[in-house]
Amino acid sequence: MTTLQTFQSEIGAVGKRYWNALVAKISAVKEVTADYQVLVTDRTVIAETETGSADLDITLPAASSVSGDDITIISKAGNTYDVNIIGTINGVSDFTLSYEEECITVTSNGTNYIITKW
Numbered sequence: 812m813t814t815l816q817t818f819q820s821e822i823g824a825v826g827k828r829y830w831n832a833l834v835a836k837i838s839a840v841k842e843v844t845a846d847y848q849v850l851v852t853d854r855t856v857i858a859e860t861e862t863g864s865a866d867l868d869i870t871l872p873a874a875s876s877v878s879g880d881d882i883t884i885i886s887k888a889g890n891t892y893d894v895n896i897i898g899t900i901n902g903v904s905d906f907t908l909s910y911e912e913e914c915i916t917v918t919s920n921g922t923n924y925i926i927t928k929w
Contacts, residue, residue, distance in 0.1 A: 840855040841857070843858055851876050855883045858894040860886075865892055886914070895907050899923045
């Protein structure tokens, strides 16, 4: 029996659900260098404009499709252009990250997105 199989047999069904949820969150990181439509499975988007020649647009999915979920957008170090987040956030259309290493986390309430970390 492998170490992973031993671990899985010892943590039981509840532990497996938590483990699978953790792995899903870790694997839901997307790095982009061009305009990007965030998928409902994405949890973190790292946007790099350093290699491009213009601002990047990151479009959020419909808030109803990710109700209760957090999405984090990070402007990568070295960025020379803005990262525009397209969607209704705190009741306002769109949001811009203008500085390198700037980060925002939004949470969907099913209708709009609310800034939960900035």
